Amino acid sequence: MIPDSAAALLALLGLVAPGLVYQARRERRRPPSVESAFREASRVALTSLLFTVAATTVMVVVASAWPALPEISTWLRDPGAYLPDNYAKVGLFLLLELVLACCLAILFEAGTGRGLRGNILAGSxxxxxxxxxxxxxxxxxxxxxxxxxxxxxxxxxxxxxxxxxxxxxxxxxxxxxxxxxxxxxxxxxxxxxxxxxxxxxxxxxxxxxxxxxxxxxxxxxxRAEPKAAWWKRAGTSVRDYLGRRPSRIRASR
CATH class of the missing domain: 2.30.30.100 (SH3 type barrels.)
Known part of the structure; x- marks a missing residue:
């Protein structure tokens, strides 16, 4: 089925994103399986569904205690009437759900691949x-x-x-x-x-x-050194900057 609108396309990308993230992380430490396009697409869809369901469950609990998120029962009961007046809350809910699902995919892959060492390069x-x-x-x-x-x-x-x-x-x-x-x-x-x-x-x-x-x-x-994750490199750069320029920082305060 081909999406016929921008909203449908975004929804499709949001649904498959956790599975794609998990697969991309997984192939860094495991050789890719030789399988048909249907089996590969089905595996991505299934993993996306699992992480999306888990993330949605967590977000429903969070929404019940955080006013910035939509009222789930009212939203589900009459989405057509609820959405126009609360699109910001619904958009925040969907964004946080997507981010959480992708984070769960990364954490799950890191846990299952903890004993595997080294990276498999996809390119040359x-x-x-x-x-x-x-x-x-x-x-x-x-x-x-x-x-x-x-x-x-x-x-x-x-x-x-x-x-x-x-x-x-x-x-x-x-x-x-x-x-x-x-x-x-x-x-x-x-x-x-x-x-x-x-x-x-x-x-x-x-x-x-x-x-x-x-x-x-x-x-x-x-000697070549393993490249740290981008957030670790950014933290190191900030610490180095703060360590080199204490006088300027004190003056700015």
Missing amino acids: LWYGVLRRDVPAAATRVWLWIVTKDGTELKGGLRGYTPGESDDVQEISIGGSPIRRLRPKANPATGWETLDAWDSVVVSAAEIKYFLVVYLDAEGNLL
Whole structure:
């Protein structure tokens, strides 16, 4: 059934949102199931229904003690007459119910997946290593690439393609220096510097493996750190700001 109005579309999105939130969180720590579109849609709809019912039950109890929310019995008895004069209360009720349902979905997934460690990346693993996990203080991503024919390359990351297929995925190193070790050459004396070239592009199909190092402006080694949730990062930023500027804060008071 296709929604025929903006209100119906919003209602549909509100109903499926908790299930989508739960599914998105779940796939971070569990591989997605191989199933038909009907089974996937049914699972999202069922989980949405469960969280929506739980959230609605809680909100009905809250509405009985909070005047800012609608009178549920009057609203259900004559919605056509009640809604025009109380649309703000009804809108607040529906908004809080949706937020609560999504929070319940997050809490339930966190509880059921507590023993699972690590994140499953939905996109390219190259993106996670070369972009997402780069420390904030890093100024350079340095690579050591070993190809299938035995050639080894060292240099700073210039760029890469985000595709997941080896046929289209490529990576380039550039800057100065770019160093190369030919197949079967002596690692102690065989490294040569490619001064005449600005960058080297290597196809993923030719790469056996590559090593990644994060460096700061002074060339010191940095380690990738797990990214905290956005609210934790915001709290840390606020605390750092308050700690750095006590005089300005006192003056503003």
